[in-house]
Amino acid sequence: MMHFTLAPLPSCAAQACWAVVDAGITHGMTGEDPASRFIRLLTVFLLAMWVGFEVITKVPQRLHTPLTSGSNAISGITVVGALVVAGSLQSGFGTLLGFLAVILAMINVVGGFVVTHRMLAMFNPKKK
Amino acid sequence: MSSHAWINVAYLTASMLFIVAFKLMTSPRTAVKGNYLGAAGMAIAIIAACFEKPVMHSVTSLGIWPLVMLGIAAAIGGVIGGLMAVRYPMTGMPQMVALLNGFGGAASTLVAGGELWNMSLAARTDGAAAGLLAPWTQFAIATAFTGLIGAVTFWGSLVAFGKLEELPQFKKAWTDPNRHLINLGLAAATLLLIFGVCAAPHWTILYWLLVIVGSVLGCTLTMPIGGADMPVVICLLNSYSGLAAAAAGFVIDNSVLVIAGSLVGASGLILTAIMCQAMNRSLVGVLFGGLGTTVAANANADDIYAGKVKSVSAVEIAMLLEGADRVVIVPGYGLAVAQAQHAVRELANALEKRGTTVEYAIHPVAGRMPGHMNVLLAEADIPYEKLREMDDINPTFPETDVAIVIGANDVVNPSARTDPKSPIAGMPILEVGKARTVVVVKRSLSPGFAGIPNPLFAADNTLMYFADGKKAILDLTAALEKG
Numbered sequence: 001m002m003h004f005t006l007a008p009l010p011s012c013a014a015q016a017c018w019a020v021v022d023a024g025i026t027h028g029m030t031g032e033d034p035a036s037r038f039i040r041l042l043t044v045f046l047l048a049m050w051v052g053f054e055v056i057t058k059v060p061q062r063l064h065t066p067l068t069s070g071s072n073a074i075s076g077i078t079v080v081g082a083l084v085v086a087g088s089l090q091s092g093f094g095t096l097l098g099f100l101a102v103i104l105a106m107i108n109v110v111g112g113f114v115v116t117h118r119m120l121a122m123f124n125p126k127k128k
Numbered sequence: 129m130s131s132h133a134w135i136n137v138a139y140l141t142a143s144m145l146f147i148v149a150f151k152l153m154t155s156p157r158t159a160v161k162g163n164y165l166g167a168a169g170m171a172i173a174i175i176a177a178c179f180e181k182p183v184m185h186s187v188t189s190l191g192i193w194p195l196v197m198l199g200i201a202a203a204i205g206g207v208i209g210g211l212m213a214v215r216y217p218m219t220g221m222p223q224m225v226a227l228l229n230g231f232g233g234a235a236s237t238l239v240a241g242g243e244l245w246n247m248s249l250a251a252r253t254d255g256a257a258a259g260l261l262a263p264w265t266q267f268a269i270a271t272a273f274t275g276l277i278g279a280v281t282f283w284g285s286l287v288a289f290g291k292l293e294e295l296p297q298f299k300k301a302w303t304d305p306n307r308h309l310i311n312l313g314l315a316a317a318t319l320l321l322i323f324g325v326c327a328a329p330h331w332t333i334l335y336w337l338l339v340i341v342g343s344v345l346g347c348t349l350t351m352p353i354g355g356a357d358m359p360v361v362i363c364l365l366n367s368y369s370g371l372a373a374a375a376a377g378f379v380i381d382n383s384v385l386v387i388a389g390s391l392v393g394a395s396g397l398i399l400t401a402i403m404c405q406a407m408n409r410s411l412v413g414v415l416f417g418g419l420g421t422t423v424a425a426n427a428n429a430d431d432i433y434a435g436k437v438k439s440v441s442a443v444e445i446a447m448l449l450e451g452a453d454r455v456v457i458v459p460g461y462g463l464a465v466a467q468a469q470h471a472v473r474e475l476a477n478a479l480e481k482r483g484t485t486v487e488y489a490i491h492p493v494a495g496r497m498p499g500h501m502n503v504l505l506a507e508a509d510i511p512y513e514k515l516r517e518m519d520d521i522n523p524t525f526p527e528t529d530v531a532i533v534i535g536a537n538d539v540v541n542p543s544a545r546t547d548p549k550s551p552i553a554g555m556p557i558l559e560v561g562k563a564r565t566v567v568v569v570k571r572s573l574s575p576g577f578a579g580i581p582n583p584l585f586a587a588d589n590t591l592m593y594f595a596d597g598k599k600a601i602l603d604l605t606a607a608l609e610k611g
Contacts, residue, residue, distance in 0.1 A: 034259075038266035041378050041386055048374075048387040051147060052394025059154045061492055061517050062506075064399060064499025067153050068366055069225050070163050071395045074146055075232045075366070077170065077388035078373040079202075080139075080177040081239040081380045086201065087194050088182030090246040097242030099201050105235035106205025107212070108228045108369075113167045114213035115224060120160045122218075122506040 066119045073112020079105035131179060138176035139384035145169030146388050150395065156512075173384050174202070218507045219464045222362055222497035223292040226285045229362075229369045233281025236372035237339055240274035240379045241332075248330045261329050268329035270378030272322045275335055276342040277372040283346030285365050291350075292358060292496055302351035308416065314345045349415065354579075357414045360403045362497045364411075367396025399498050406492035406518075408544075408554040429581035433573055436586035440593055442600070445567055446607035448591075452529035454485045456521065458558055459505065461495050462535015462570070466597030469508035472534065475605045476510070482608075487514050489521045489531075489558050491539035522559050531563035533584075535597050537576030542584055551580060566590040569600045 032040075059067055082105050086098025129137075146169045152162030177183070178195060186194040209228070216224045247267070251258040261267065290298040304310070321338040328334060353361055370392025377385025404411050449455065457476065463469060476486040488510065494501035502515055525531065533540055536558075543550040544557045560566050561584055568585060571594065575581060584590055593600055 034262075034265045034267065037381060038269075038378070041266070041381070041383065044383045044386045045374055045378075045390050048143075048390040049394050052150065052391040053398065055147065055151045055391075056154055056395045056398050059399075059402075060156060061490065061499050062502040062512060062515065063154065063156060063159055064402075065221060065225075065497055065503045066159055066163070066499075067395065068362065068399060068498060069221070069228075070153050070166060071150070071392045072225055072228050072232070072366055072369065074149070074166055074170070074388050075229070075369040075373050075392040076235070077146075077173060077385055078232060078236045078239055078376050079170075080173050080382060081243070081376045081385055082235055083174065083177040083198055083202075084180045084182055084380060084382075085239055085242040085246070087178065087180070087186060087198050088246065089186040089190070089194055090182070091249050094242040094246040094249075097238045097245065099197065101235040101238035101242065102198060102201035103205040103208075104231040104238070106202045107209035108205075108232040108235065109170055109209065110206040111209030111213045111224070111228045113163060113170070114210055115216070115221070115228075116163045117160070118213065119218070119221070119503050119506075120163060122503065123156065123512060124160070 062123065066116050066123075069112055069119065070116040073109055073116060076105045076109035076112060079109055131184075132181065135176045135179055138172050139382070142169040142173040142176070143384050143387040145172070146391055150391055169388075173388075218504055219467070220293075221500060221503060222358065222495070223289050225497060226288040226292060226362055226365065229365045230282045230285025230289070232369040233278040233285065233365075233372045235278075236369075236376040237275050237278030237282065239376045240271045240278070241335060241339070243379050244271050244329065244332055244335055248332050251330060263327045263329065265329075266378055266381075268326045270375050271329065271335060272325040272338060274372055274375035274379055275325070275339045276318060276322065277368055277375055279339045279342030280346040280349070281365055281368040281372055283343045284350040284361070284368070285346075287347050287350040288358065288361050288365060291353075298351075301354050302348075307348065307352055311345070311348055314341060314348060317341045318345060352416075353414065357407070357409070358496045359493050359498050359500075360400055360407070360409075360411070360414045363396050363400040363403055364415075365396075367393050367400060370394075370396055403493060403498055406556060407552075408556060429573070429575070432581045432583055433586050437573065438591050440567075440591045442593070442595075442603040442607045445591065445593060445604055446610075448565060448567070449479060449484070449530060449604075449608055450482070452479075452484055454487075454524075454528050455479055456487050456489050456525070456528045456531045456560075456563065458489045458491075458531060458533045458536050458540060458560055459494060459501055460491075460534065460536025460539060460576075461500075462537075463597055464495060464501070464504050464535070466535060468534065468598035468601050469504050469510070471598050471601040471605070472505075473508045473510050475601050475608070476514075478605050478608050487516055487521065487524075489518065489560075490515050491518055491536070491558055492556075494536065494539060518556060518558055525559050525562040528563040529565065531560040531566045533560060533566065533568045533570075534601070535569070537570070537582055538580075540584055541576075541580070541582045542587075543580065543582070546583075560584070561587055561589070564589065567593055569593045569595065569597055571596060 082101035145165045149162045149166035152158040247261050251261040324334040370389045374386050374389025479486050490501050540558050540560045544552045544555040
């Protein structure tokens with residue numbers, strides 16, 4: 001177990017790094033230690049941020065609102081986490097939180113996609 | 129392949145669909161398809177989530193019931209979201225997006241909270257879980273950040289919603305002189321609690337304290353921000369809700385959350401930068417500046433307007449319009465509030481029947497969220513070729529006979545160029561003053577969001593038409609058709 005004292009910031013941070021490494025060596029659930037798991041997700045995070053910046057460079061003003069509401073819908077992806085937490089039924093309180101999270105995230109997802117569609121439909125000249 | 133691998137393939141597919149969706153959303157011709165692909169990716173991810181090991185585990189022991197419960201929750205949320213999306217008027221789009229953002233952020237906070245609770249229970253009996261719950265693991269750090277960002281997003285969005293709905297409690301920006309100190313104190317408390325959660329993740333109470341402090345911080349950070357800066361806030365909150373989802377992905381070790389969340393985070397940041405640029409303000413200025421100079425600026429409004437404002441009637445303007453070859457309409461949020469976009473299209477139709485060229489000048493921050501005005505005018509079937517962006521139309525004002533400003537104020541305020549001390553100094557504006565004649569349709573001389581007087585109203589070539597936006601345009605159209 002790590003012993004932790006609230007030392008001044010820099011040494012705290014160093015300790016933190018060691019703790020991550022240490023925890024990774026001693027424990028581990030799926031064969032991958034927590035430290036490499038963290039690095040793997042961090043890699044994904046940074047690459048995806050980069051892709052995001054590259055993909056969305058020039059957006060015409062007209063699409064600013066649909067892009068905001070469409071990306072808003074995609075941020076509802078947290079529903080995946082909510083489903084897993086709620087569906088695992090590990091504890092009453094955890095399940096309750098998950099259940100609420102599914103509701104909130106689904107409002108975000110469905111509301112976001114539908115409203116974006118409604119907006120984009122207005123931009124298209126009506127077919128007569 | 130194991131079922132776990134198949135789930136990951138599904139997540140990978142969803143992630144690719146999200147990236148393609150974002151790409152397609154940046155072009156008008158493909159945006160609809162982009163939205164469909166995004167929704168398809170989401171559906172795939174949701175179905176895959178129901179096959180995750182923890183869910184399957186409870187299904188094998190309890191039968192179909194856990195899935196039924198998930199279905200009920202999803203249906204409740206889906207119906208609420210769908211109804212909101214169909215019912216909300218286009219003028220209320222900023223509020224709606226703010227609210228949806230907030231729900232996303234709150235969901236991420238709850239996900240991290242629920243997972244932390246489950247872990248801390250499991251850690252007492254299960255050695256492996258105890259390992260994950262050790263201090264300073266990815267899990268502990270990510271949980272702290274998810275809780276914080278999610279809470280800030282949720283409460284910040286609720287305050288933004290209140291401001292945009294113009295609820296009386298939020299009418300005035302919060303400009304307590306001590307607010308920076310208060311925020312600093314809250315930020316310090318946040319840092320301490322983050323350290324606390326990371327150092328002792330099994331004390332779940334620390335997490336909820338962090339969420340509470342984050343909630344307060346979300347309110348105090350958003351309350352001082354004025355109405356004119358709302359487009360920036362909406363973009364920023366959008367970005368936060370993505371980052372909260374990405375952080376939640378670190379908590380439950382799921383890369384689709386990380387990918388989708390960071391895409392949203394990136395797009396929100398880009399739009400934030402575009403909006404700041406359009407207002408020539410730094411992000412720091414928007415977030416911490418407030419508009420402290422309002423009172424001093426208001427004091428000399430009488431000096432600017434005294435004796436120089438010329439008020440005219442619909443008939444006089446109609447006569448002016450009869451002789452015009454080129455008319456540019458400058459719509460502002462006031463037009464949207466008055467629901468006058470359809471009336472404006474009829475006026476434009478009447479003018480075009482007489483052979484007049486009509487175009488619309490759209491400021492990037494017209495309305496209350498990025499691109500809001502374009503949506504409102506599209507709703508009134510105004511063809512989008514006629515909606516011209518600021519840089520595009522500014523050089524054409526000298527060849528314009530009449531510029532009609534409807535419900536816009538700060539975005540046509542020349543003090544942005546002439547008065548370096550003005551709160552909006554340096555903000556790019558539509559240079560309507562260069563048109564031969566400017567007609568301003570406005571209820572009164574009251575200031576706009578920035579709370580400052582507008583010298584344009586007193587300019588030699590400006591005519592004020594005091595009336596409610598919609599009625600004014602209808603009267604004008606009638607006068608024009610009669611004449």
